[in-house]
């Protein structure tokens with residue numbers, strides 16, 4: 001049973017909805033809302049308290065794109081957490097391709113490097129006891145209707161994964177949806193590698209599916225935003241994507257239901273909504289342990 005959990009990026013979208021739904025689970029005593037903006041964190045805490053009638057939300061200041069901030073957040077945790085939801089992510093802001101001080105792109109830092117540091121620090125401090133869930137995406141296998149291609153890796157070597165992290169793999173693209181899928185793909189491999197290293201923790205990669213009602217596309221270029229948001233609304237009307245309650249429920253299921261296995265990447269069976277399935281049944285490369293370890297090694301090369 002999970003008593004204490006931490007959700008990164010919990011002041012909006014799927015993270016906030018996940019916090020709300022987890023508060024209704026029996027046995028939950030504390031939910032840390034990991035946010036980078038203190039005002040937004042307090043506003044979310046108050047809103048969640050009011051909606052759920054539960055005084056169990058605590059804010060935790062964390063900017064997942066900054067390893068120093070991640071370490072400080074882990075140090076400030078007074079007690080171990082049973083569950084971690086690595087939800088921060090998305091398209092990485094308007095400067096998604098700019099490099100951070102750690103040498104990775106902003107989009108990589110927020111989606112993957114910060115969460116890696118967070119997981120390693122929690123494990124080292126013995127502050128994570130049961131389950132780590134990563135917010136994956138169907139973009140990892142490509143979403144053709146939205147113009148996202150399946151990542152085309154040539155070698156899946158450490159060097160190739162390093163080039164995804166530092167952006168070299170993508171050349172001079174100005175479109176954040178180009179690196180997004182390959183980063184989510186790499187994250188799923190990293191989680192599978194960790195699952196083999198730490199059998200005592202359940203590492204689940206779960207895509208929320210195509211989810212409307214979040215702020216996910218807000219920092220794309222105006223034209224891309226118009227296209228993506230318009231497309232999502234049409235797809236919602238056609239039943240091809242779902243609302244935030246449904247997307248967040250997938251995270252809750254992955255957290256509380258042990259039948260979601262460690263090391264597995266779950267996402268929609270087809271399209272962006274409906275039942276989930278193990279993605280390695282669709283793409284065998286996800287089960288390749290060498291690829292998994294190469295992805296992990298590449299990430300660890302940027303941890304300072």
Ligand SMILES: NC(=O)c1ccc[n+]([C@@H]2O[C@H](COP(=O)([O-])OP(=O)(O)OC[C@H]3O[C@@H](n4cnc5c(N)ncnc54)[C@H](OP(=O)(O)O)[C@@H]3O)[C@@H](O)[C@H]2O)c1
Pocket residue numbers: 008009010011012013014015034035036037040062063064065066086087088089090091110135136137138207208209210211212214215216217
């Ligand atoms: N929505 C979808 O269709 C979909 C589909 C598949 C996967 N996902 C994944 O699900 C996760 C949540 O997506 P979403 O659509 O709910 O996102 P969202 O609505 O865009 O959520 C934005 C949140 O991310 C926070 N954030 C951004 N950068 C941060 C940082 N460096 N440190 C801490 N917090 C940061 C924002 O904080 P501020 O308010 O301070 O900016 C805000 O709380 C992401 O990992 C996304 O890739 C989403």
